[in-house]
Amino acid sequence: MGTIIEATATAEGGSLGALGLADAAARLCLQRAKRTAEEVDLLINAGVYNDRGISEPAVASLIQEDIGANPEPQPGAGQGTFSFDVRNGGCGMLSGIQLVDGMLASGTVKLGMVVASDIDPEPGVSEGFGFPAVGGAVLLSADGSRAGFTAFRCVTFPEFAGLFTSNVAWREDPRPERSDRGHNVLTVEIAKSYADRALECAESTVRDLAAESVLDLGEVDLLVATASVPGFAAALAQRLGMPAARVAMPSPALAGAHTAALAVALQSVRLEVGRMALFVCVSAGITVVAALYQG
Amino acid sequence: MSVGGGKHWMALEGGADGSPGEGSYTSRFAAIGACLPQRRLSTDEVMASTKYRTDIELEQLTGVRERRIVGEGQDSYTLALGAARDALAHADCAAADLDMLIVCSISRHVGGLRLQLEPPLNVALKAALGAERALGLDISNACAGMMTGVFILNDLIRQGRIRRGMVVSGEYISELGRNAAQEVRTVMDDQLASLTLGDAGAAAILERAPEGAAGIEVAGFTTLSEHSRLCVAFPATIGPGVTMHTQAREIHRVATEEAVPMLREVLDQAGLKFDEIDYLIPHQTSARAIKKAAASFAEGFGSTPKHTVITVDELGNTASTTHFVALSKYLKEGRFVPQDRVMLLSLASGLEVGIVIFKVDELVGRYGHDH
Numbered sequence: 001m002g003t004i005i006e007a008t009a010t011a012e013g014g015s016l017g018a019l020g021l022a023d024a025a026a027r028l029c030l031q032r033a034k035r036t037a038e039e040v041d042l043l044i045n046a047g048v049y050n051d052r053g054i055s056e057p058a059v060a061s062l063i064q065e066d067i068g069a070n071p072e073p074q075p076g077a078g079q080g081t082f083s084f085d086v087r088n089g090g091c092g093m094l095s096g097i098q099l100v101d102g103m104l105a106s107g108t109v110k111l112g113m114v115v116a117s118d119i120d121p122e123p124g125v126s127e128g129f130g131f132p133a134v135g136g137a138v139l140l141s142a143d144g145s146r147a148g149f150t151a152f153r154c155v156t157f158p159e160f161a162g163l164f165t166s167n168v169a170w171r172e173d174p175r176p177e178r179s180d181r182g183h184n185v186l187t188v189e190i191a192k193s194y195a196d197r198a199l200e201c202a203e204s205t206v207r208d209l210a211a212e213s214v215l216d217l218g219e220v221d222l223l224v225a226t227a228s229v230p231g232f233a234a235a236l237a238q239r240l241g242m243p244a245a246r247v248a249m250p251s252p253a254l255a256g257a258h259t260a261a262l263a264v265a266l267q268s269v270r271l272e273v274g275r276m277a278l279f280v281c282v283s284a285g286i287t288v289v290a291a292l293y294q295g
Numbered sequence: 296m297s298v299g300g301g302k303h304w305m306a307l308e309g310g311a312d313g314s315p316g317e318g319s320y321t322s323r324f325a326a327i328g329a330c331l332p333q334r335r336l337s338t339d340e341v342m343a344s345t346k347y348r349t350d351i352e353l354e355q356l357t358g359v360r361e362r363r364i365v366g367e368g369q370d371s372y373t374l375a376l377g378a379a380r381d382a383l384a385h386a387d388c389a390a391a392d393l394d395m396l397i398v399c400s401i402s403r404h405v406g407g408l409r410l411q412l413e414p415p416l417n418v419a420l421k422a423a424l425g426a427e428r429a430l431g432l433d434i435s436n437a438c439a440g441m442m443t444g445v446f447i448l449n450d451l452i453r454q455g456r457i458r459r460g461m462v463v464s465g466e467y468i469s470e471l472g473r474n475a476a477q478e479v480r481t482v483m484d485d486q487l488a489s490l491t492l493g494d495a496g497a498a499a500i501l502e503r504a505p506e507g508a509a510g511i512e513v514a515g516f517t518t519l520s521e522h523s524r525l526c527v528a529f530p531a532t533i534g535p536g537v538t539m540h541t542q543a544r545e546i547h548r549v550a551t552e553e554a555v556p557m558l559r560e561v562l563d564q565a566g567l568k569f570d571e572i573d574y575l576i577p578h579q580t581s582a583r584a585i586k587k588a589a590a591s592f593a594e595g596f597g598s599t600p601k602h603t604v605i606t607v608d609e610l611g612n613t614a615s616t617t618h619f620v621a622l623s624k625y626l627k628e629g630r631f632v633p634q635d636r637v638m639l640l641s642l643a644s645g646l647e648v649g650i651v652i653f654k655v656d657e658l659v660g661r662y663g664h665d666h
Contacts, residue, residue, distance in 0.1 A: 166413040
């Protein structure tokens with residue numbers, strides 16, 4: 001019994017807002033899988049930069065209500081939906097998939113969806129926010145005849161914690177006459193060296209995962225890799241000695257996607273039955289989550 | 296309706312037909328830790344700090360007498376770290392033995408009122424604790440965050456995927472009260488609930504129980520999202536930190552109403568009657584709301600748990616940490632006996648309904664009480 005990806009979807013456009021992007025991606029994903037929202041019994045949102053910077057409730061509960069996934073209880077009529085957020089930066093979507101995989105394996109849920117989206121909450125005010133406005137969704141279920149996700153590995157490299165930071169902090173109005181006023185400002189800072197360190201951390205994590213899984217990297221048919229910086233997947237493939245033709249390459253406009261990057265990358269490829277895919281997400285921390293997927 | 300077409304509305308672990316069924320392990324709480332700041336702030340002091348003159352009798356309305364507030368150098372992160380260390384001090388395992396570390400803070404203040412979005416807090420916590428091997432994860436599920444973490448760990452331990460994990464949260468939320476004090480004018484204000492908040496950290500270590508030993512009997516969760524917009528928090532516009540806007544009466548009303556059928560499902564799964572619960576630990580919003588809910592449950596079930604735990608009077612509402620702060624307090628005060636059966640009940644913004652039933656068993660001994 002394995003956890004398989006039934007469908008993926010993305011939605012673009014800042015005018016929708018982060019919630020609108022997540023809702024749209026979730027709806028399209030369900031449509032592609034020919035599923036209804038009521039069938040989803042686990043809904044995880046992995047987006048970090050949402051409208052107004054909401055910290056409560058879980059944004060997943062808002063998405064759940066919007067898409068109509070069992071918003072009202074009907075005890076005795078089957079299982080409802082359980083929603084919560086994962087906040088693991090650009091690794092959140094794959095971390096969410098790992099959590100869904102666990103609950104599918106135990107039978108606690110039957111159909112899980114991981115959704116993510118980011119937007120700049122205050123364009124013109126925020127500093128350093130360079131991620132494209134995009135949402136993504138991945139729908140997962142258990143399949144008795146396919147292997148699906150066979151291994152996960154999550155490693156943190158705290159020595160590089162300062163290379164990718166983001167926070168919201170109060171800044172006083174610089175104008176003397178308005179010194180009693182100010183603003184909560186989002187600041188995202190990604191050091192130039194982050195991309196190189198991300199590659200090193202990803203490579204070591206992948207090699208450990210391969211060793212643990214008795215896998216020759218030459219057997220990998222597809223590399224799906226994200227680190228919220230353009231060019232990462234191709235550079236990682238080179239380090240791992242994998243041909244460029246086996247790399248999922250999103251469109252240049254979405255190459256720097258953040259929490260939805262995994263869904264974005266999956267849009268550009270087909271996960272064929274029997275083929276082996278290697279998923280690698282890298283983000284602030286530095287955190288690396290890697291997984292093996294047998295389609 | 297779910298694809299499984301099961302009989303229960305909640306996602307359920309354990310019990311009559313909860314996952315993962317036959318042959319599963321039992322998971323149990325190995326230790327509970329807390330970190331409470333020393334400074335106390337009375338409700339009288341809070342109400343004296345409001346910008347506008349109000350005639351609100353907050354203590355009478357909520358039963359909150361005082362709460363703890365952070366001092367110099369304390370924040371969400373340090374409270375979480377303190378609680379994690381306290382839990383480890385009561386456990387017979389080391390941080391290096393943890394397979395998973397789940398951080399569940401709603402507030403993410405690190406270094407004063409700087410709200411840290413990235414990196415996730417688990418990265419620094421893992422390093423500070425020496426939990427190098429643990430799979431680190433930050434989740435967010437309002438005041439049901441730690442209970443969600445328990446639900447995740449319980450599931451993974453029961454199916455044998457992990458042996459041991461920690462759920463931890465630090466909540467520096469008294470600052471929401473400071474912001475609310477600048478704006479609250481009447482008892483109907485949507486920031487009134489913010490005036491009841493207190494700061495705290497809490498941690499729980501879960502582990503695989505030896506064969507035949509007691510532990511978590513049933514855990515259930517669901518999200519009734521038609522109520523998802525009744526309590527929303529975001530960065531403040533009037534000053535540093537966060538503001539929270541709550542339709543308090545409405546959320547209490549629906550939470551109490553919706554909880555009854557969910558409690559019934561979980562009790563049925565466990566094959567228990569309500570009065571077989573020795574201690575009910577509900578989420579701590581206000582003493583009055585808890586008593587009102589308890590009376591409503593009594594009416595619905597025709598029976599009541601032997602004790603309903605209230606800590607909100609002296610600690611305020613400490614968000615995601617409330618259940619575990621209360622558990623830690625009762626364990627340290629030696630209030631439990633090993634045979635006691637406890638029900639943790641989360642009713643949180645979302646609307647999240649989470650329920651965990653467990654036997655205290657040898658946890659009592661880890662706090663120097665052998666009864």
